[in-house]
Amino acid sequence: MPPTLGGLVRTPSLGLRPLTGGEGLDRRVEWVAVSELTDPTPYLAGGELLLTTGVRWVDSPPDLRAYVRRLARRDIAGLGFGVGVALERTPDELREAAAEFGVVLLEVERATPFIAVGKEVSRLLAKEEYEGLSRAFTAQRDLTRAALSGAGAIVDRLARDLGARVLLLSADGSLAHAAPTGADRHPTDLTEGLDRLKTAGPRASMAITVGDEHVWAQPLATGRRVRGFLVVGAGGRLGPEQRTLVNAAVSLLSLELERDAHGDVARLGEGVLVALLTGALDPTRPGAERLAAALPPAPVVVAVADEVGAPHPPHGILTAGHEGRALLLAGADTAVPTIADLLDGPIGVSDPVDHTGLPVALAQAERAREAARAQGGGTVRAAELPGGLLGLTDTPAGVGLAEDLLAPLLAERSHGELIASLRAYLAASGRWDAAADALGVHRHTLRYRMRRIRDLLPVDLDDPDARAELWIALRLHAAHG
Incomplete structure (x- = not known):
């Protein structure tokens, strides 16, 4: 929750009392500044709660109307006057000027040190930042899970999290997917800008305003070649959390379009294959239907060797390198001679398993490879080894x-x-x-x-x-x- 003037007034320990501008108590406080200068505006950025005791006003009373006018032009969040230090009460002239220029004036009692107000605002700002990071982390995690179901699911999830209109465009600018339903309006002003984005590089972006809608467009590319565009239309500017989420979606969509462009959905990345075999990734978890569909049909076998001999395995066979070994996943009907053509070194092949038994199959293949190495090479199937616990030690x-x-x-x-x-x-x-x-x-x-x-x-x-x-x-x- 962001710090506001009203929130500070409702904090009993601070003892702040609003004197003017009750309708402005929802104003956000960006920081707390303390100054006794007759013109502190050169040192203000706007959005601050300015605190003063008026200690210089005793001997040389300033023009308080001009003082407040300058603060209003600087767009401060509010003005706090500490009583009981130099003056026993808040000057009427200060109160009248604050009411005239729409500045929220708070009276700070003598028992409240200014540093206590600053600490409370700092605490609320830190809490807001933590909550924002937590929301961003959760949203990015959900976006990554959506990627298992394809580009359309990424767009749907992003639109839901942003509360905005999201379009996925092809490289030629045509609409590929839109969310939410009915949000497929294509801003005509984008056409010329998309042509410029194609040559501006993958990190370029553009922003336009169409009526009341702010529209952003970014290219989707893993190299210099643009595969498409992500367009976001919102009623206002995106905050830091939202921009972080858009950047995550751009990365996920770029990888998705690059993979589809190569026409090999069945070939998984090496890291994903290793995660499947080691049990770090479960292909049966809800939302992973697309991942399971990309695997060879069950039953499957796992093979382990020293190296991958063929750089481009046939369709339906997945390979990866991990910790000095070559890993292979293929349908159980794949003949051992075919696996031997793809792998170099002693080869171990597991028993057939379904997709939930991949980590067990990896352990079987490792044991079979050790047996193949002991006999001087070749290929050994796990079924050829002694079974039971004794068989597991026979390495x-x-x-x-x-x-x-x-x-x-x-x-x-x-x-x-x-x-x-x-x-x-x-x-x-x-x-x-x-x-x-x-x-x-x-x-x-x-x-x-x-x-x-x-x-x-x-x-x-x-x-x-x-x-x-x-x-x-x-x-x-x-x-x-």
Whole structure:
């Protein structure tokens, strides 16, 4: 809420009393100025609440009528006179002059320091700025969401937020979309101006007044080539928040028209594709219908490799580079040889999933790529790998961790006996007789070996988590030994 004279009067702590100009209390206060000069107007910008105590008026009374006339011409918001400092009451001449020239005159009681009035105006201005930024942020977020449904949705949303008439024009000046309904009037005075905008550069703009309507036009372009124009018609000048929103719409519409001009709506930007695969963007969220339509039809597969081999994949296949890897999204009916032609390096391919399972598919493809790298290259599908939790650990990294865990045993000369004893002990859930029978040794022999194992391993064999890790490590060691 902006600071006004009425708002300050209604602040009990300030104790301001209006003496004249009650109808002007809705006047906005831009700042507070304190001056005892007989002519402070050279130091005023207009819109200030001027505060004075009249300390110089005691010995040399000024022409108060001329004083107030100068302030009125400077278009101040109001005049505040502090009583009880130099004068015990507000001079009648000052009150009469304020009434004559339409200046709001406020009386400031002795107990109210001028700095308190300044602080209150400063607080209200900061609050207004914060509220404006919050509204602008929300509006820009809604505008970006509207972009998922196309250029028309951007125009509709902008018109709603501005409370204005918005036109989207093609590069030749013809109407492509208008909002709100029935707002498709095309100002004839724009035609010549649009031709100038085409050659003036993407940052140029123009403004005209048609009757009571203020009209702005800006070109839509991502380079030097203009793809269209955005026209906004409003009943008054746009404020900073509204101009920020228009600039955001210009950027979104420029990207939209540039993408449509290349005729490849199905190809998403690399950042969007990465956001889909990592789960940062949900293609099923309300309002994302256009995004989902741009994806290959479900079911889809995800492939991961070192590099993209073909710079221009066929229609319906999306590629991106991210964190030193190449990512690919294609329909599940796309043959593996086709994917192999598009990607370089060991390739991992996920199981078929719907659009909600893209992050899971990415994890599967990553694991399959590690398996392909371990076997020296080629293409590996996730379906060819061991399943379950054990399968998730069956990667070069998992095997390496297993070998590190078992390293103290493997370094022993009798490591074969120790490994076999540990496996039998874990398989028998710690039952000595059952484990010893499985090994074909006396239980005292097994006890001796297990004491040695306990001394060598950096884990507690009585901890169920440690037993589970050791069992998986033994399984991986056996599979890759």
